[in-house]
Amino acid sequence: xxxxxxxxxxxxxxxxxxxxxxxxxxxxxxxxxxxxxxxxxxxxxxxxxxxxxxxxxxxxxxxxxxxxxxxxxxxxxxxxxxxxxxxxxxxxxxxxxxxxxxxxxxxxxxxxxxxxxxxxxxxxxxxxxxxxxxxxxxxxxxxxxxxxxxxxxxxxxxxxxxxxxxxxxxxxxxxxxxxxxxxxxxxxxxxxxxxxxxxxxxxxxxxxxxxxxxxxxxxxxxxxxxxxxxxxxxxxxxxxxxxxxxxxxxxxxxxxxxxxxxxxxxxxxxxxxxxxxxxxxxxxxxxxxxxxxxxxxxxxxxxxxxxxxxxxxxxxxxxxxxxxxxxxxx
Amino acid sequence: xxxxxxxxxxxxxxxxxxxxxxxxxxxxxxxxxxxxxxxxxxxxxxxxxxxxxxxxxxxxxxxxxxxxxxxxxxxxxxxxxxxxxxxxxxxxxxxxxxxxxxxxxxxxxxxxxxxxxxxxxxxxxxxxxxxxxxxxxxxxxxxxxxxxxxxxxxxxxxxxxxxxxxxxxxxxxxxxxxxxxxxxxxxxxxxxxxxxxxxxxxxxxxxxxxxxxxxxxxxxxxxxxxxxxxxxxxxxxxxxxxxxxxxxxxxxxxxxxxxxxxxxxxxxxxxxxxxxxxxxxxxxxxxxxxxxxxxxxxxxxxxxxxxxxxxxxxxxxxxxxx
Numbered sequence: 001x002x003x004x005x006x007x008x009x010x011x012x013x014x015x016x017x018x019x020x021x022x023x024x025x026x027x028x029x030x031x032x033x034x035x036x037x038x039x040x041x042x043x044x045x046x047x048x049x050x051x052x053x054x055x056x057x058x059x060x061x062x063x064x065x066x067x068x069x070x071x072x073x074x075x076x077x078x079x080x081x082x083x084x085x086x087x088x089x090x091x092x093x094x095x096x097x098x099x100x101x102x103x104x105x106x107x108x109x110x111x112x113x114x115x116x117x118x119x120x121x122x123x124x125x126x127x128x129x130x131x132x133x134x135x136x137x138x139x140x141x142x143x144x145x146x147x148x149x150x151x152x153x154x155x156x157x158x159x160x161x162x163x164x165x166x167x168x169x170x171x172x173x174x175x176x177x178x179x180x181x182x183x184x185x186x187x188x189x190x191x192x193x194x195x196x197x198x199x200x201x202x203x204x205x206x207x208x209x210x211x212x213x214x215x216x217x218x219x220x221x222x223x224x225x226x227x228x229x230x231x232x233x234x235x236x237x238x239x240x241x242x243x244x245x246x247x248x249x250x251x252x253x254x255x256x257x258x259x260x261x262x263x264x265x266x267x268x269x270x271x272x273x274x275x276x277x278x279x280x281x282x283x284x285x286x287x288x289x290x291x292x293x294x295x296x297x298x299x300x301x302x303x304x305x306x307x308x309x310x311x312x313x314x315x316x317x318x319x320x321x322x323x324x325x326x327x328x329x330x
Numbered sequence: 331x332x333x334x335x336x337x338x339x340x341x342x343x344x345x346x347x348x349x350x351x352x353x354x355x356x357x358x359x360x361x362x363x364x365x366x367x368x369x370x371x372x373x374x375x376x377x378x379x380x381x382x383x384x385x386x387x388x389x390x391x392x393x394x395x396x397x398x399x400x401x402x403x404x405x406x407x408x409x410x411x412x413x414x415x416x417x418x419x420x421x422x423x424x425x426x427x428x429x430x431x432x433x434x435x436x437x438x439x440x441x442x443x444x445x446x447x448x449x450x451x452x453x454x455x456x457x458x459x460x461x462x463x464x465x466x467x468x469x470x471x472x473x474x475x476x477x478x479x480x481x482x483x484x485x486x487x488x489x490x491x492x493x494x495x496x497x498x499x500x501x502x503x504x505x506x507x508x509x510x511x512x513x514x515x516x517x518x519x520x521x522x523x524x525x526x527x528x529x530x531x532x533x534x535x536x537x538x539x540x541x542x543x544x545x546x547x548x549x550x551x552x553x554x555x556x557x558x559x560x561x562x563x564x565x566x567x568x569x570x571x572x573x574x575x576x577x578x579x580x581x582x583x584x585x586x587x588x589x590x591x592x593x594x595x596x597x598x599x600x601x602x603x604x605x606x607x608x609x610x611x612x613x614x615x616x617x618x619x620x621x622x623x624x625x626x627x628x629x630x631x632x633x634x635x636x637x638x639x640x641x642x643x644x645x646x647x648x649x650x651x652x
Contacts, residue, residue, distance in 0.1 A: 092434065111429060113424065115424045122396050125394035126397040132355065
């Protein structure tokens with residue numbers, strides 16, 4: 001599938017939005033402005049955006065604990081996301097969810113779950129809903145290498161396969177479940193091979209190349225919309241930060257669970273740098289245009305930060321509200 | 331009016347709601363061939379798309395139900411037997427119960443979980459659970475515990491129309507009990523307890539099968555000149571505590587009958603509420619009649635000894651009158 005210049009420019013813009021957003025999160029955590037855990041997607045932007053751009057704006061998307069990038073990839077506004085990370089009333093979840101549980105239904109992000117593997121059945125359910133309502137939508141479910149060892153991965157893929165659900169399971173294999181290597185914990189070399197057990201296509205793709213991911217996910221989307229069922233896509237990628245922000249996790253870097261050589265190898269494959277070079281080589285954007293875009297995205301992130309910091313916290317009474325859609329008297 | 335069993339009442343509720351709303355569908359193990367008698371003829375009427383047999387994947391199909399609800403469907407998930415919910419606990423607790431609050435109200439989760447409490451039939455430790463209290467400890471669920479065919483039909487219909495996750499616990503000691511229900515459509519709102527028998531000396535709150543036992547005990551005690559008021563909360567979340575408190579303020583004595591294990595049971599919660607809010611109306615210590623805190627043994631010589639019984643209720647009532 002050939003991408004237009006406009007599509008490629010939009011892919012790059014969304015990748016930058018994720019990168020600059022998460023870089024701001026590093027700063028906010030370090031300054032003590034951002035409470036709770038923060039797991040960043042820096043290094044994984046290409047597979048996120050390549051996949052999200054290959055589906056429609058109204059398609060469903062399900063994320064996990066490392067998931068600021070998924071709604072951004074889907075086109076979400078940064079201000080409500082940043083306000084949510086700071087626990088503000090104006091947050092996309094009104095301060096009830098935080099970093100690990102974002103949802104932005106306005107862009108099809110129907111939720112993230114911080115229990116590893118728990119999003120996979122829910123995503124199959126969204127796909128079943130789409131199929132039963134005949135609304136033409138599909139669901140894109142992001143999960144990691146660690147989640148592929150959960151029972152829910154296997155149950156969800158089996159159910160999606162027997163019911164031919166319109167779903168794309170996108171495994172973001174960054175090599176590690178916190179500090180546990182996938183080489184140790186996953187019995188197969190390629191997680192995509194697990195698709196064979198469910199008689200569905202399993203495809204390995206370079207997760208640092210958004211166009212390669214776009215192509216694979218586009219084909220999976222066609223398959224899903226034609227009623228042929230799910231596809232398992234494994235994007236090989238890497239996280240440049242530790243499992244989560246904070247001193248506890250920073251100390252893990254010193255343990256050598258990831259070798260310097262391995263880290264450097266992947267650092268040389270920075271998806272932002274690779275795609276920027278590609279856009280220049282293809283004549284899609286000039287250096288000056290790329291810098292201008294980076295400037296715009298940085299401004300957008302600064303505006304999101306300012307919006308979040310200026311926003312009020314929720315009122316105390318809000319802690320007790322919103323448990324039910326149909327409230328009951330307690 | 332017509333007479334139906336408890337299971338037939340469930341069948342009627344599901345059929346009426348599926349006819350009323352095309353978003354309602356049923357999924358679970360062996361629902362197509364209607365193993366438990368609540369989906370007879372459903373495939374013929376509604377098609378396989380809305381009557382779905384699932385693989386034995388409780389976590390999987392629970393999550394599928396939740397996901398379909400998030401995008402606008404209204405699933406009824408049938409676990410057959412309540413113990414099977416344990417296989418799906420993460421999906422139930424971390425997803426079904428939490429999505430609405432955690433996503434700041436962007437999500438509605440209109441889903442019904444039906445679970446049979448399959449006790450008293452020599453099915454031993456793993457198949458005889460009555461786990462409603464543990465779900466009362468998880469904010470986000472609504473829990474119905476109907477004790478009659480009339481109640482189960484009306485409450486289940488309300489549950490299916492509710493926009494939140496509702497668990498319907500179906501006590502198997504009641505499955506084949508019969509009762510009259512109206513020919514016309516009706517619903518029963520969640521959170522409305524009912525006085526099943528009026529009395530003045532002792533309040534007995536019964537839960538699910540405990541209601542039937544309490545009524546039997548009341549008959550026996552009436553012969554001894556003791557007047558029992560039997561209250562059926564019908565739903566544990568929301569709990570209609572006012573009706574219970576009103577009754578206790580009249581009688582000054584309370585016995586709570588719950589088929590769950592005694593520790594942290596629904597009976598414990600109801601007892602605590604009354605002790606907290608109506609202590610000065612009490613003339614005697616509250617009594618709980620619940621299942622002993624041991625596993626359920628297989629042998630029919632042992633199993634019945636553990637559960638609430640008419641005799642245990644009579645003894646508990648007499649204790650409040652000492």
